[in-house]
């Protein structure tokens with residue numbers, strides 16, 4: 001397995017097969033632990049005393065298993081995990097093959113038994129996602145993708161789940177979109193105020209937004225699952241139109257981004273103005289589903305970017321430092 005130079009398709013294939021099998025193994029551990037979630041052995045901790053940012057022993061056990069197996073199979077690869085970072089491990093994302101892992105995305109859901117929980121195993125090369133597995137063991141939904149080979153649900157259902165293919169037309173405006181978003185674990189007044197204001201703007205009738213300089217969207221609806229990765233899978237499936245979150249992290253989204261892209265979706269910065277591929281370390285994310293152009297003179301990407309600009313004009317600018 002090369003650590004620099006060219007990653008061949010067979011390398012992506014080997015990495016995907018490995019990550020898929022490992023995610024399934026982790027899924028069984030998560031399911032078993034969930035049955036014991038009310039036992040005293042499954043301790044729940046608040047990260048930095050924040051009751052909306054939880055971690056359990058299962059998060060730590062699963063991440064350690066993933067790290068150990070990756071180090072054994074691919075000793076020359078790098079590893080970034082949510083819980084090792086929470087424990088103070090510093091890292092730099094390089095061009096080397098790097099596994100970016102969230103052992104349990106949706107930990108609060110896991111604690112409550114709310115079945116939107118996923119183990120996320122992503123791989124970057126040259127700082128771009130190239131392999132991704134997102135597995136929800138509660139609903140037995142296994143999402144996989146490797147660069148250039150499409151995205152799949154449970155191995156043989158190609159994403160997006162649109163019928164007929166190609167995907168349905170993209171909505172002609174934000175006002176016909178179903179939006180998926182999250183409030184996140186940062187409950188500081190300024191951040192929550194801007195996130196609530198952004199949702200207010202999304203559901204307000206144009207002209208009725210008096211509290212902000214932003215425009216209004218009057219979208220079809222707002223949803224949130226409590227897991228950025230599973231939110232993004234809704235976009236990859238084509239069952240929602242856009243995802244917007246400021247403040248989650250690279251381990252929440254790396255695996256999901258390659259699956260979304262291989263399903264024809266787009267991921268850009270959550271506050272703009274760069275319309276290019278998202279910086280996975282940027283903590284600001286906005287996704288649009290695949291779709292046929294909604295206007296004869298547009299390409300699909302032009303239709304996607306038009307929706308991106310509309311949402312940028314509705315949401316608030318939120319500062320999101322990495323410290």
Ligand code: LIP
Pocket residue numbers: 054082102104105106107108182183184185186226227228229245248252
């Ligand atoms: C969760 C993210 C979600 C965010 C939550 C939490 P975790 O990840 O998937 O998008 O809003 O605050 O960070 O912590 O359950 O792995």
